[in-house]
Amino acid sequence: MSPKSFLGEFEQMVLLAILQQKDRAFALEVRREIEGSADRAVSRGAFYTTLDRLEKKGFVEWEEAEADVTGRASALRRFAVTEAGLSALRESRRAFDALSRGLDGVLREEGA
Amino acid sequence: MSPRPPRWAARLLTWLLPSGGAGRSARADLETEFRERSTEGERSASFWYVWEAAKLSAHFIVQGLQEAVRGGRIMGGWGQQFRLALRQFRLEPGFMGTAVGTIALGIGATVAIFSIVEAVVLSPLPYQEPDRLVAVWEWHMPRDRHRNVANPGNFTAWRERTATLSDMSGVSIQQPSRISIDDRTDEVMVQAALPNFFDLLGVEPAVGTTFTRASDEGVMEVVLSNDFWRRYFAADPSIVGRSVDLNGTEGTIVGVLRPDYMVHGEGTEVWRSMGGALGDQTNSGRWLMAVGRLGPGATAEGADVELRGIASALEQEFPDFNGGWSAEVVPMADEVVGDVRTALWMFLGAVGLLLLIANANVAGLFIVRATHKRRVLAVHAALGATRIDLVRQGVAEAAVVAGLGALIGVAGAHGVLGWMATSMPDAFRLPRIEEASVVGPALLVAVGITAITTIVFGALPTLQIRGGASAGVLKAEGRGTSRGTVKARRFLVVGEVALSVILLAGAGLFVRSMSSLLSIDDGITPEHVLVARINLSGPNYRGDAAKSAFFLALHDSLRAHPGVEATGGTTFLPMNGSGAATSAWPADRPEPESDDRRPADIRNVSGDYFDAMGIRLLAGRTFDERDGPDDPQRIVVNRALADRYWPNGDAVGKSVVINWVDLTPWEIVGVVADVRVTGPAEPSREAIYIPYRHATFFPWQQVAVRVRGEPLAMAESLRTAVGRLDPQVPVGQLQVMQEVVDRAVAQPRMQRTLMVSFAVLATLLAAVGLYGVLAYTVSRRVREIGVRMALGARADRVVRNVLAQGLSLVAIGLVIGLAGSAAMGRLVAGLLHGIHPIDPWSMAGAGIVIGLVACAACVVPAVRAARIAPSEALRPE
Numbered sequence: 001m002s003p004k005s006f007l008g009e010f011e012q013m014v015l016l017a018i019l020q021q022k023d024r025a026f027a028l029e030v031r032r033e034i035e036g037s038a039d040r041a042v043s044r045g046a047f048y049t050t051l052d053r054l055e056k057k058g059f060v061e062w063e064e065a066e067a068d069v070t071g072r073a074s075a076l077r078r079f080a081v082t083e084a085g086l087s088a089l090r091e092s093r094r095a096f097d098a099l100s101r102g103l104d105g106v107l108r109e110e111g112a
Numbered sequence: 113m114s115p116r117p118p119r120w121a122a123r124l125l126t127w128l129l130p131s132g133g134a135g136r137s138a139r140a141d142l143e144t145e146f147r148e149r150s151t152e153g154e155r156s157a158s159f160w161y162v163w164e165a166a167k168l169s170a171h172f173i174v175q176g177l178q179e180a181v182r183g184g185r186i187m188g189g190w191g192q193q194f195r196l197a198l199r200q201f202r203l204e205p206g207f208m209g210t211a212v213g214t215i216a217l218g219i220g221a222t223v224a225i226f227s228i229v230e231a232v233v234l235s236p237l238p239y240q241e242p243d244r245l246v247a248v249w250e251w252h253m254p255r256d257r258h259r260n261v262a263n264p265g266n267f268t269a270w271r272e273r274t275a276t277l278s279d280m281s282g283v284s285i286q287q288p289s290r291i292s293i294d295d296r297t298d299e300v301m302v303q304a305a306l307p308n309f310f311d312l313l314g315v316e317p318a319v320g321t322t323f324t325r326a327s328d329e330g331v332m333e334v335v336l337s338n339d340f341w342r343r344y345f346a347a348d349p350s351i352v353g354r355s356v357d358l359n360g361t362e363g364t365i366v367g368v369l370r371p372d373y374m375v376h377g378e379g380t381e382v383w384r385s386m387g388g389a390l391g392d393q394t395n396s397g398r399w400l401m402a403v404g405r406l407g408p409g410a411t412a413e414g415a416d417v418e419l420r421g422i423a424s425a426l427e428q429e430f431p432d433f434n435g436g437w438s439a440e441v442v443p444m445a446d447e448v449v450g451d452v453r454t455a456l457w458m459f460l461g462a463v464g465l466l467l468l469i470a471n472a473n474v475a476g477l478f479i480v481r482a483t484h485k486r487r488v489l490a491v492h493a494a495l496g497a498t499r500i501d502l503v504r505q506g507v508a509e510a511a512v513v514a515g516l517g518a519l520i521g522v523a524g525a526h527g528v529l530g531w532m533a534t535s536m537p538d539a540f541r542l543p544r545i546e547e548a549s550v551v552g553p554a555l556l557v558a559v560g561i562t563a564i565t566t567i568v569f570g571a572l573p574t575l576q577i578r579g580g581a582s583a584g585v586l587k588a589e590g591r592g593t594s595r596g597t598v599k600a601r602r603f604l605v606v607g608e609v610a611l612s613v614i615l616l617a618g619a620g621l622f623v624r625s626m627s628s629l630l631s632i633d634d635g636i637t638p639e640h641v642l643v644a645r646i647n648l649s650g651p652n653y654r655g656d657a658a659k660s661a662f663f664l665a666l667h668d669s670l671r672a673h674p675g676v677e678a679t680g681g682t683t684f685l686p687m688n689g690s691g692a693a694t695s696a697w698p699a700d701r702p703e704p705e706s707d708d709r710r711p712a713d714i715r716n717v718s719g720d721y722f723d724a725m726g727i728r729l730l731a732g733r734t735f736d737e738r739d740g741p742d743d744p745q746r747i748v749v750n751r752a753l754a755d756r757y758w759p760n761g762d763a764v765g766k767s768v769v770i771n772w773v774d775l776t777p778w779e780i781v782g783v784v785a786d787v788r789v790t791g792p793a794e795p796s797r798e799a800i801y802i803p804y805r806h807a808t809f810f811p812w813q814q815v816a817v818r819v820r821g822e823p824l825a826m827a828e829s830l831r832t833a834v835g836r837l838d839p840q841v842p843v844g845q846l847q848v849m850q851e852v853v854d855r856a857v858a859q860p861r862m863q864r865t866l867m868v869s870f871a872v873l874a875t876l877l878a879a880v881g882l883y884g885v886l887a888y889t890v891s892r893r894v895r896e897i898g899v900r901m902a903l904g905a906r907a908d909r910v911v912r913n914v915l916a917q918g919l920s921l922v923a924i925g926l927v928i929g930l931a932g933s934a935a936m937g938r939l940v941a942g943l944l945h946g947i948h949p950i951d952p953w954s955m956a957g958a959g960i961v962i963g964l965v966a967c968a969a970c971v972v973p974a975v976r977a978a979r980i981a982p983s984e985a986l987r988p989e
Contacts, residue, residue: 028141044164045171048134077137
C-alpha cells in the first residue's frame, strides 16, 4: 500500500478515466471512456482486475450507488480516485514530463 | 419483460467469477450491455454475451490459478501443477490444441443434439399431469387404418360407459372459415371444441380464459391461437370480450392460448366452442378427435382394452355404421411427438458414436504422449518428485484440457441451438425446437464422460512410475513403448475407423433414401404454380349455382391475365396431407360388404385443374363445357383406381358408384396420373375427381394458377380478381405450390442433412485421431528409424514399414465397421424408403472414403519418417 508504487500505463488510463467521468464513474462508463479516448479495445477481465488492484493499492475507492442514480436495474459501484491515487498520478506525470523534456520534435505527431 | 441473457451462461459466470467487487461489477455491466445490445436483436446479443462471458471466465480462472500459485493457497502443490499444465500450451501447442479441439467438437455435438431430443421428445407437455392424458381414436380393422377420427355418437357412448377415463372431450378436424371482426374479413383455420376441452387438458391461457360454462348454454365462445392474436391484433390484450362473426354466427372472444399449445391444433388459428347435441351414428360421419384423462390407478393400456370392449359392443349395436371399427387409446406424448421420435433416437445414437470417437481420439493422444511423458516423469521422479506430485500433474493437465474443451463445446452448442430456433428454414423445423436450450443432463453426461476419459488417460502414465522403476525407464532411452500402450493404441485406431465407417455408411443410407424419395413421381408439376384458398362459406353463397358461378367467373378473369397458362381449383391440395374420402365401387358389380369397401379420395375440381397442377392425362379427356350442371354425372379417376377395377386399361366409359350423397352411378370420362396426398413416401391411393359444379358441399376451392415466370408475382392479380368479384371473399393460404411439396419432404431432408453433418464430423475426427496417433508414433520412433537409416535402410523401406503398420490396423477397422453398418441398417430400416437397409453402395462408399482418409493420415507421417536425417535422430537429447 505504498504510495511510492509505480503506476502501469493501463492503471494510469483507468485513474484518468475515472477522473474524467466524475460522478458517473461506474465501471462500464470508465471502460467506455478509455475505449473512446485511447481508441483501443479494453479486455474486460484485465479491466476489472486492474480496478481491484488499484483499490488494494489504495488509489481508488468506491461506494454503492442506488439503482435510481445509475438508471439501471441493479445498484452499482461508483469509483473515485483517492488522494494517494492523485499523488501517484502526479508523480507519474512528473516523471513523464521530465523524461520528455527536449523531445518535442521527436514526439510530435505526424501532420499535427 | 426486459430481455435476459442465456441463463446457463449467467449461472456459469456467477459460479466462476470471484464473489467480491470485481466479479459483481463485471457481471452487472455485462448484463447492462447485453440489454443495450438486445434492442438490435436478442439473438445476436445472446451470442455476444456468451462469447464475452467465456472470455471473462477464462481470464478470471487463469488469474485465480496464478494468484493461488503465488500465494500457495491451493493445498499441497496443486497450484504449481495447474501452472505447469497451462505452460504445456506453449510447450506443446499441437498436442494441446488438438486435444482441446477434439473435446470441444465431441461435447458440442453431443450437447446440442441431446438438448434437441430433450426438448422435442423427452420433456413433458406443458399441461397438468401430462402423462395422464390420452388420445382416443377409432380404428378400422379391415383396412388396418389406425388413428381415425371418431364418430360423435361413438364418442358419446365411450364417455358414458368408460370407467378408466375420468373425463373425455374432443375437438373437430380443421375447417377453413370466414372470420369478421368489425369491418375486416379474413379466412382462418377453425376447430370446434367441446366446452370442457381445454379444462380437461389443463391448458392455461396466455390472456383471458378458455371456454367457460356459458358455452354449455349455447353461447359461442372463441379462443385465439397466440400466433393469430399477434398477427391479427398485434398482441392487444383488450380484445377479450369483443364479438366476432364466424361463418355468419356471432361469438365472443374469451381468451388467447399460449404459444406452446399443441394438442391436435397444428395450424389452427381459432377455436370455437361447440354446444348443443353432437351427431350420432346415423346422421354424422367421423370427424371428432377425442382426448381423455386417465382416472386414478388407470393406465393407457387398461383404457385401451376397455375402449376396445366398448367399441365391440357398439359394433353390435350399429352393425351398418360400425362394422369393422374398433377403438384405440394412445398416450398424448406419443401423439404430439409422433413420427420424429424414431429419427431423434437414431440421431442420439449417432451423436453417441461421435462422442465415442472424440473420446477415443483424446485417449489415443494421451496414450501416445504417455510414451514420451514416461521418460520426462522418470526424470522428475529421479529428481525427487513424489508419486503424488506426478499424478497431480497428470490430472491437472487433463483437467485443463477437458475444461477448456468443454467450455468451447458448450458455447458452440448454444450457438447451434439458437440458430436452429431462429434461422432454420421453416421446411426443416422440428416441432417445439424453440424450447431447446442447453440442458443440464446433456451437459453432465457429455462433460462427465469426457472428463473421466481425459483424466484417466491423462493420469495413466504417471501411475506407472514408481520410485524404483524410474531408473529402468531412464535406461530404456525413451525408445521403448510398453506393450500395454501399443495394444491400447492399436485398439483405438481400429475402433475409430470402425465407428467412422458406421456413421458414414448411415449417412450414405439417408442420402440414397432421400434421392429415391425425391425421384418418385408425385404426379404433379409444382413449378410456376401459385395456390390460394378461396372460401365462399357464409350466407351470400348458399346453393350450388352461386358457388360454381363465382369460381367460373374467377377462372375466366384469371385466364384473361397475360402470363397465366392455366387456372383451376380443387378442394384439397396434393402433398398436403388431408382430404375427403369415401368408398366407391364399379356400378356393374354388387355393393361390397362394409368390411370390403375401399375408400377413394374425392376431389371436387373446377376450371382447368389438371393443366394448372400439371397432372398428366393418361386416357380419355378431362372436364370441359360438356360437363355443365345439367349434363350427366361424369368423373375423372386416377390410374390406381382404373387399374384396380379395369386392369386391361378400358376404364373410360365405365361407371362408378360413390357412397356419398346418393348411389347414382358416375361415368368415367378420363384417367389421370396418380397424385400423392401426404408425401412421396406414401403409396398411391385411389382417387376420383368430380366437377365442382356437380358437388359444392365443400364451400371452398384451392385455386391453382400456372404462370410463366415467378408465381408469387401473380399474387396481387389474384387478390384483385377475387376482390373485383366480391370484396367480402377472403384470399387465404396464399403460397407457391413448390413450398407445399418441399414441406412434404422436409422430414427426410432434415434427417439427411443431420446425418451427413455427423458423418462429416466423424470422418474429420477420425482423420485427426488417426493422423495424431500415427504421427506421434513415428515421431517417437525417430531414434529407431535414424539408427536403421544410418545402418543403410532405404527410405522406401521405411515408408513401407510405417504404412504397413498403419494400414493393417485400418483394414481391421474397416471390416468391423462394415459389419457394424449392416447391423445399423437394420435398426434404421423403418426410416428408409426405396432402398434395402443393407445397401452395398452406401457401405462401399463409406469404406472407400474412410479408407482413403486413413491412408492419407498414414502417408504423411510415413514420408516424414523417411526424411529423418540419421545425424539428427542420433543426437543425444
